[in-house]
Amino acid sequence: MPEGHKTHFLARQHTDWFAGQSLKVTSPQGRFRGDARKVSGRVMDRCEAIGKHLFYHFENDRLIHVHLGRYGKYRMHSTPPPAPVGLVRMRWVGQTWSLDLNGPTTCRVIDRQTREEVIGKLGPDPLAEGSPARKKALVWETVRVSGKPIGALVLDQSVVAGVGNIFRAELFFELGLDPRTPGIELGKATFDSLWKSLVKMMRTGLKYGKIITVTAKEAGAPRATLEGRDRFRVYGKASCPRCDRSIETIEIAARKLYWCPGCQG
Ligand SMILES: [Zn+2]
Incomplete structure (x- = not known):
């Protein structure tokens, strides 16, 4: 999607x-x-x-x-x-x-x-017009009091608009965050990092017209040339690029989420 x-x-x-x-x-x-x-x-x-x-x-x-x-x-x-x-x-x-x-x-x-x-009915869209600080504050207001897992919250379009299953997986992997963590236990510093990573990933996606979360150094090639799953760190991958463990999937918010239980435990 x-x-x-x-x-x-x-x-x-x-x-x-x-x-x-x-x-x-x-x-x-x-x-x-x-x-x-x-x-x-x-x-x-x-x-x-x-x-x-x-x-x-x-x-x-x-x-x-x-x-x-x-x-x-x-x-x-x-x-x-x-x-x-x-x-x-x-x-x-x-x-x-x-x-x-x-x-x-x-x-x-x-x-x-x-x-x-x-x-x-939509939450703030990180890429749409409007004050970035205001958007971030609105999302935090919802997340910080929610008992739902952060893996469900970021996919909920009424919390934040525009995040799908690939951004979700890549976001938590970049942060080393367990996607089952309830919003209420996240902490402001972690949320700040999460928002920063999300905005960066979405802007990169807009620039290239496709989601690319690996750096050119990680990929060993210019980002614009990357296709398919070479563009991702964890989504659809067999093994973790950091610790080499097997990537696993869990279902959160009725969608399959790729994650590394080693790096994101
Ligand atoms: Zn790992």
């Missing part, structure tokens, strides 16, 4: 390629057809990412709200686009570029009020 760095990366890309253009919006698959008519032919002003949500602001005060979920995928084409492949929920045809969206969890046209309601 795309994590927060990816939605912000897409928002920048889609703003670069489509903002200020009147878009022809259709639904080759049909499920988005009624909504597509509400924005087709209108100018898309900007794209905004908050957590794992994308909001495309149109001139007529309508917005397209997209949540990619586990299977959502965008495909770019030059204009005119080729025949749709698979179940294309939404197709945009712009001046130079066209965009297809297949398999999203959410793809609908909403008004500003509904956007407010969606955002109101």
